[in-house]
Amino acid sequence: MKRKIFLTILIIMMTVPLFSIELNIAHLEFLRDEFSIEGERVIGYWIYSDLKMNGTYQHVSAIGEGATCVDDVARVAIFYLRQLKTDPANNFYDSRAREALNFLFKFQRNDGDFYNFVFENGTINKNGPTSRAGGNWWAARAFWALSLGAEVYAKIDSDYSFSLAARAKKVFRVLKRYIKGNLLKGYTDMSSVMLLGACELQRVDPDEKTFEVIQTLATGLLKSLDNSHGELLGLFDEGKKEFNWHGWGSRQIEALIEAYKVTGNEAYLKAAEKSANKLFPLIVSAGPLYSISRNIKMFPQIAYAAEVFVNSSARLYEVTKEPLYAYYTLLLGAWFKGLNLLKAPMIGPDGQGYDGLEITHRNLNSGAESTISALLALQAVRTLPAEYQVLFEEAKELLTPAFFEEAEKFSLGLSDATIENSNTASGGALVRCQGTTALRKNLSLPGVPYRMYISIPSFDTAMFLTSLRYGKEKIKREINLDHYGLFELGTVNGSAAEERLTIGLDPTNGDVEIDALIFVPLVIGIYFETSNQTLVINNSDKDFKGIEPGRFTFLSGKAVSSEISRRVETNGQVVEVIKEGEYFLIDLSPFYNNNGIVNASHRREGNFDNIQGIVGASYPMEEVQKSISGERLRIDGIPFLFSDKGKDNLRTQKQHFEIDLKAQELWVLGSSDHGDYTGELIIQYKNGQQESFILGFSDWCGKPRYGEKALQFSYRYDSTGNRENLNCKFYLQHIKLKGGEIKAIILPDVITMHIFGITLK
Known part of the structure; x- marks a missing residue:
């Protein structure tokens, strides 16, 4: 049913242009394989590959789903199409892009919709919940790839471009039927993918109806940013009944920028910048968070989530030429190079994108989604001018990490509160405050201001009073509970020394559950080891070491005091x-x-x-x-x-x-x-x-x-x-x-x- 495609290392190396950042496609080529789908030979990419004890990888199917899928191969097509766009005469990129697009053809129904998976025996999975037709994720992603293909091939092969555009229009008509309330199926993540495809289709084949859909979807994204979490952290709402956001697939910023480029509507660009200016500092300091809803799920951190922020930032730099977005692009991309919690690379020596980073370890399995996402991220960093790419290659140290402190790990003393196990809590337990509660813990924050948030998954009261003491600082405020999730407590200044943190809570006429306390730095400090300098980004509302709010600069040495940076080997x-x-x-x-x-x-x-x-x-x-x-x-x-x-x-x-x-x-x-x-x-x-x-x-x-x-x-x-x-x-x-x-x-x-x-x- 299939046979392995072997390529010499010479061919693989020939595909890597001489840029400062290497795109190593060796593992992507390992995932590439020949499949016989309903009697026809096509080239797909294995959805999973697991690391064996001897250090090699083996192909693995997704149980009950299939061996390869439209979702992943469409992303492969986008990767090679972007390469081909910068190098139209490259036969290798042309070949890989065509075979990925041709793979998609096998899954498109006569009405234009798409199935997703195929089993290893060559049978298309037409009924599985992650594979059936119905204007789903895979249809939107196929639409994006087909539309981009039509745009790229317009100047290379007009006949092929016309064929791709015709297929894109068929699925476009399907997806339009599922737009409700300005969004595809009511979701902003799926809508952002459809919007990216619509923008590409409009470029190659301008049409009034396509333009209207672009405006419709972009308007839906704008509305979803208008929420309390959007004001706090720049998060687009994915939920239908209550707030929900996830890092993976969140291409809203990237899609709004493309909509701005097509329509010229400044509101789309302003919304993208508003989200980026609040969200990027969080992702740089905490990593690509998995989800935020009633609580924060920090792990697993995956390549699919990291990549969307890298490409979003790269697109912002492309249209604004603001150097800050170039720096955010290289810092967000540096998660793959080891600028993360474990200080470990998330891309391997053969270009394998690892499947996940946990608080204690890396998942070194490397499937198609992770590998393609890693390559798409590095590809985005390579669009930056050379001076930024050089900095990307430098070893870096995050001097100002975000801190996520589980409430149940605080001392409760004699508080009127209990610790309760909960499968939905981020750490497996939470604190239920039924009366006056005091949470106490020693905490060392680097020498920058930190904004503090509290995660509330459930409550039975309309408001509660908080008092916060950190070192000599005191903050009091009243929290009105009109939604679940994150609430701001205030801002404290770190001293790079251990200080006593006390948080008092007093719910009125009820109780409130506390899952975690989150500290996000308002000043980002990244130390570049080779050049011995610190990039300092001031996102606070006050000057920091002469840096005005909203500005950045390089300072010599480790310019931000941090107990982390002073840590040395202790005697035995x-x-x-x-x-x-x-x-x-x-x-x-x-x-x-x-x-x-x-x-x-x-x-x-x-x-x-x-x-x-x-x-x-x-x-x-x-x-x-x-x-x-x-x-x-x-x-x-x-x-x-x-x-x-x-x-x-x-x-x-x-x-x-x-x-x-x-x-x-x-x-x-x-x-x-x-x-x-x-x-x-x-x-x-x-x-x-x-x-x-x-x-x-x-x-x-x-x-x-x-x-x-x-x-x-x-x-x-x-x-x-x-x-x-x-x-x-x-x-x-x-x-x-x-x-x-x-x-x-x-x-x-x-x-x-x-x-x-x-x-x-």
């Missing part, structure tokens, strides 16, 4: 060593930072795997105790110190333990959460030498992948304390040392890896 911590026969047992209990083992009477208090919140799944103490004898946890005959009082393991964060003993063997007891992980374990000797090992622990509910011995338990407790019949495990790793007097052990820097004990011999 001395640990107690207990000798038992021929073994040396390391006492890690003073450094435990995770409570992962609970008994039945405390089963709701454990949290092995949810670093964002205070509740999570846990190991069962009743099962673990079966391996305890003589106050030692023994696995495969190896004794470990064990604590059953509170915290019982540590997340590895490069802890540096000083010891003084001679040993030839090392055992480490541990496991990982949210996947299988490896990291560098370093043994330092007194003679100045050191050994480095790759320590690997598999997922606690998975299978041993790194040669570990496993101690298996028959169940675990879930985040609500219920018993789950999942086989969770401890893993034992054995490492042979060269021998000698050991000075220190340095653990990996992998926060998803847990260690319960270390023993030497």
Whole structure:
């Protein structure tokens, strides 16, 4: 039904023009494959590819959906069409664009509508909810690709352009039938894609009816910006009954700019700038957030969300020539280069866009959507003048991150409030305030002003009073509750030092739920390491270091004080060593930072795997105790110190333990959460030498992948304390040392890896 298309590396390298930013299409070519669809050979792109243990990738279908789809291949077409537009004589771009467009032809019905998926056996999925016809996402995206194709080929192949335009008009007529209230199916994200297609169609084949639809959809986008969240953070409303916004697919800014270019209506450009000026600082400081509704869902952060902001900013720079938007374009694109929470690249050595960034790790699988989105983002950055592209390649450090603090992690003291588990809360729990409540926590904010927001998913009162104290600053205000979601509390000035934060809440005649507190910097500071300078963008309403509101400049060195930027390696911590026969047992209990083992009477208090919140799944103490004898946890005959009082393991964060003993063997007891992980374990000797090992622990509910011995338990407790019949495990790793007097052990820097004990011999 299909055969693999092989290309030599020479062909791939020939497709990369000599610009400062490389577009590596090797992984995109790996995803490219031949499919036989209803007896006809076409070229598509595998929807998923999973990383194997040996470091290579394998193609994967979407269960129940298919192997490849219109949604992804349309994006491939857009990528190559944009390349072809800048280089019309390039045969490779021409070939790839045509085959992607021709793939779309197979899914267009006689009435112009589109199916989305095809199964690996060549059968089109005509009935699945993510594939059936009906003026859906895939029809809008196909419309965009066909219209762009018609516009690009108008000067290259007029006959082919005419054919593409004819197909675009057919689907356009279908989509028009689904416009309600100035929006396609009532959604601004789908409407923005249709609007982009309509603008391209109008360029190649001007028509009064197309122009009217452009105005209709653009008007719908303008109206959806007129909401409290639009005023706060520049967010377009996706909801129908209550506010909802998501990062993925949010092309509203980009679409409004294209509508402005076609119509000349200044209102569209002003709305795009209004949204961008509020939204871009949040995305730079926090990353491409997943969604904002009754609460903020920060993760997973995905390439599909990051790319839309990069292209939106690039289009703004194109029409305004404002340097600020050029800088936003390179900063938003730098998320792929490591300007993110984990300081890790989200695009691989073969151009693979990784499938997601979580608070603790990256999902290194790499499907079509992620890879194409990464390439579309880099492609947008390459439209900038050379001086910006050079800065894009520099290593960068975010000095002013946004902070998302879960309410349940604050101290409540004697407040009239309770912590309640909630599957809809961002961290798995929230605080219900039924009377006077005080949330307290120490927090270090970099030396810039921060605007503070509170996330309220539910309330049973018309208003509440807040009082905020941070350091010496005090703010009081009254919050009127007329909607769910985010509310502004006020602005505080960071000092780059730890300060006491206290938030008082007093709901009147009812209660209110608090999910999280969000701190967004009003001044963005990005340090460029090679040139030793800081780009400072002042989005506040006051001067900052001589920079006027709404302006930016470069200052020498690290111009924004930040505890993050001052962080240095600490000296090792001395640990107690207990000798038992021929073994040396390391006492890690003073450094435990995770409570992962609970008994039945405390089963709701454990949290092995949810670093964002205070509740999570846990190991069962009743099962673990079966391996305890003589106050030692023994696995495969190896004794470990064990604590059953509170915290019982540590997340590895490069802890540096000083010891003084001679040993030839090392055992480490541990496991990982949210996947299988490896990291560098370093043994330092007194003679100045050191050994480095790759320590690997598999997922606690998975299978041993790194040669570990496993101690298996028959169940675990879930985040609500219920018993789950999942086989969770401890893993034992054995490492042979060269021998000698050991000075220190340095653990990996992998926060998803847990260690319960270390023993030497």
